[in-house]
Amino acid sequence: MTSIAVARNIRYNYGTRTALDDVTFSVTAGILFGLLGPNGSGKTTLFRLLATLIPMQSGELSVCGFDVTTQQSSVRRQLGVTFQSPALDVRLTVAENLKCHGSLYGLSGATLNRRVSEMLEQFGIVDRRQTIVGTLSGGLKRRVELAKGMMHNPKVLLLDEPTSGLDPRARQEFWEFVTAQQQTQGTTMIVATHLMPEAELCDRVLLLDRGRTVAEGTPMELQSRLDGERLSVRLRDATSHLDSLRTLIGGHVELQGDRITLRASNPAEQIREIMHAFGDQILSLELTRPSLEDVFLELTGRSLSQTGDSNAR
């Protein structure tokens, strides 16, 4: 499998403050790759380096085999970029925005017009063709933004907190469009996010905290790093059963209200034992995998929603 983006030992400082500290990773072609971390983790800096917006300070970074420092314009040609803040001209119509953007990437004449129509079609905004962008809803604006990023059919699409400010419905819709592009066009997607559900959609995730790599892998791999799954049992009169449950299962058992949570090392066997021992005392029995949020908390001692250094974006 070919790597489409390779980063080695990247360091970046804003003055005396370190934003990235020895970050190394590689992104396989065609996947949805997530840069996950709280504010101040360095993911936006990493995003800007990838987008060639800021110069490299130390380390190596290449996109599609082109070095971001020495082959900047080749890198730019391979990239589509969707920023956290909107990058559309609000006074232009949807079609004018797409056209202008396509021209910047060398499209012209019939090809340009064809691409505009294709994008309007693919992102379901044909009827908005002549609408001034400033009058569109947030969700539609993001869709135009995405269409704009895909205009020149880039090999890699960079997305920085792409759904910030969107309601859950628009957010879900946005991701449907992103994954559709990934699947039909084979576009590699690199997304910087601090939202857990978005990270769980990714094929691979790089967990960042205060400029350092905390972990990297598929969401599944990361989740299985925490020992076992979580079993949570709600019992009638849970307190009185706590000790017998502890004897039965062993290990760490936690009681919250009528809910008892424990780490399941052998869930199939343990569920059977609990069913056998408590029978109709059981109100509910739930087996869950640890979330990426749990993984992050376990590895850094901090929650993802917690803000680090707010300037260090």
Added chain:
Amino acid sequence: MPGELAQFNAVVALTKRELIRFLRQRTRVIGAVGQPIIFWILFGAGLRSSFTAPSWADGLSHTVSYQEYFLPGVAALIVLFTAIFSTISIIEDRREGFLQGVLVAPVSRLSIVLSKLAAGTMLSILQAGLFLLIGPVISAIGLGAPIEVTWSVTRLLMATGFLVLIAAELTALGFIIAWPMNSTQGFHAVMSIFLMPMWLVSGAFFPGGDSGWLYWLIRANPLTYGVAGLRRLLYDIPLPVTAELPSMLACVSVTVIATVTLTLLSAWLVSRRSVHNVA
């Protein structure tokens, strides 16, 4: 697509965008032309009796009124306003986020500068040219003293060409001021304490005499040569070279040098990648 052609297309696309954007903001169009014309009518009426034409006008067959003296100055002011307003869009582009999209595109930094210059220049000459044509009409309907300026095709073309130079010069100047700024308020401050005074001491508003600090200030101001060049092109006979009116050669040379220098300076500013562009 070959590199140069792609860059050219990018410049065309960005210029087109600027023009659409400007024309969709009616208030800007009105502001940039309206104020200078009102100045022209009011100052012309107010100062007509106390104005004495400078010595370069001696050879003309008519007496130069203040309104006529002020004519090229007003054209320069319209160019200044339009050029400045068109470069304010850089600050808006940065704030609204459009700029970052352009900065990550495979477009040379020079193309970004050239598109701003092209748009600012086109809008400026369009508006100033319009004024130079309707100015004499306004005067003819009695809103000002008579103006004895008649246009020939050659001089009209030369005047247009010269206006292009002044417009490019002032747009580049606006670009240099706007690029490092984060707010349009700052730009307005620069407008009042630097750009307006620069226009005032360009021979546009009053003749500077032939000695004293004001005279030297006017001589050192590149815009003086723009206004003087335009003034020369108003008349079909060559005006004499005086302390207040530099030669046509000086006018063209200074304006060309200033335009090229300011354009290169703009391109250099844009080529520096910094956090300022993205934050």
